[in-house]
Amino acid sequence: MHQGSDMDNRNTVLLVMGSARAARNCPAITAWVEQLAHRQAGFDCEVIDLAAWTLPAGDEPGIPALGHYAQAHTRAWSDKVQSASAVVFVVPQYNWGYPAVLKNAIDHLYREWRNMPTLIVSYGGHGGTRCARQLRRVAASLKMRVANTSPALVLPDDVIRRGIALRPQHDLAAFERTVGRAFKELAALVAGTEAPLSRLRRTLLGAWFAVT
Ligand SMILES: Cc1cc2nc3c(=O)[nH]c(=O)nc-3n(C[C@H](O)[C@H](O)[C@H](O)COP(=O)(O)O)c2cc1C
Numbered sequence: 001m002h003q004g005s006d007m008d009n010r011n012t013v014l015l016v017m018g019s020a021r022a023a024r025n026c027p028a029i030t031a032w033v034e035q036l037a038h039r040q041a042g043f044d045c046e047v048i049d050l051a052a053w054t055l056p057a058g059d060e061p062g063i064p065a066l067g068h069y070a071q072a073h074t075r076a077w078s079d080k081v082q083s084a085s086a087v088v089f090v091v092p093q094y095n096w097g098y099p100a101v102l103k104n105a106i107d108h109l110y111r112e113w114r115n116m117p118t119l120i121v122s123y124g125g126h127g128g129t130r131c132a133r134q135l136r137r138v139a140a141s142l143k144m145r146v147a148n149t150s151p152a153l154v155l156p157d158d159v160i161r162r163g164i165a166l167r168p169q170h171d172l173a174a175f176e177r178t179v180g181r182a183f184k185e186l187a188a189l190v191a192g193t194e195a196p197l198s199r200l201r202r203t204l205l206g207a208w209f210a211v212t
Contacts, residue, residue: 013043013186014084018091018102020051025123025159025166030090032168033121033179037088041183045088050101053077057104064110074108081109085190086117087144089135093128098135106138113142117189119182120150125160127152133209140209145189148202149182151175 015034019026030047037043054073062068069075081087091098106113120135122128129152139146153175158164188194194202 012084013037013045013086013088014048014081015045015088015090016048016102016105017050018089018099020049020099020101023163024092025155026090026092028166028168029121029123029153029172032172033088033090036176036179037183040180041187043086043183043187046084048080050105053105055105055108060108064108067111077105078109078112081112081116084116086119086186088119088121088186090121091123091128091131091135093122093124093126093131096130096134098122098131102135103138106142110142113139113144116144117186118144118146119186120146121153121179121182122150123153123155125155125157127154136205137209137212140206143206145202146206147182147185147189148198148205149178149185151178151182 015030015037017024017026017030027047027049034045034047037045055077059071060074061070069078089098089102091102118139120132120139122132122135124131132150132152136146136150153172155166156164156171159166159171185194185198188198
């Protein structure tokens with residue numbers, strides 16, 4: 001699964017928006033990421049808005065690791081994730097971590113994440129590196145294959161504190177190259193053509209994050 005075996009599905013990437021907040025910046029940032037994914041790696045993406053998915057916390061009687069889902073919405077979420085060849089989390093930092101809505105969506109499933117080529121794009125006042133680290137630890141433990149490059153987009157102070165509208169093409173221009181490199185790494189993960197050194201680095205990083 002997720003190893004470039006299904007050529008028809010190979011370029012379908014889920015862009016999961018990590019914020020469900022009112023007046024969030026996430027849709028504008030995700031749209032910017034989406035056009036780069038297409039331009040730099042030829043990916044066709046589907047944006048997942050977790051605010052539009054009904055995934056009530058704790059409504060599954062069994063543990064997700066067993067894969068027996070009682071709720072139709074959990075089965076739909078499982079089907080959606082399984083249909084993807086890769087996942088990109090576009091995620092803000094909230095109080096040094098990543099938002100509960102994303103943890104909840106991850107925790108509804110288990111085996112579906114295994115081996116999934118994954119990219120973490122974080123954002124925040126300082127780029128959201130702490131939330132990316134926290135998410136990488138969870139992803140590594142779920143045995144997701146996370147791209148080594150994890151773009152950390154620094155949002156202007158005016159956008160965060162004064163509610164000025166984000167202009168991604170202008171405000172995020174400095175991060176285009178890093179996002180492009182990250183998508184190339186993700187494409188190699190999907191196609192199974194990852195360079196040996198990159199694979200070694202990813203394996204070591206994953207092991208480190210899974211045990212620390
Ligand atoms: C609950 C909350 C906690 C936040 N904590 C942080 C933080 O720890 N570090 C940071 O750089 N920005 C923090 N911010 C600012 C966010 O990075 C910024 O508001 C961003 O736009 C949030 O993403 P969203 O608008 O898509 O929800 C926080 C914002 C919120 C709403």
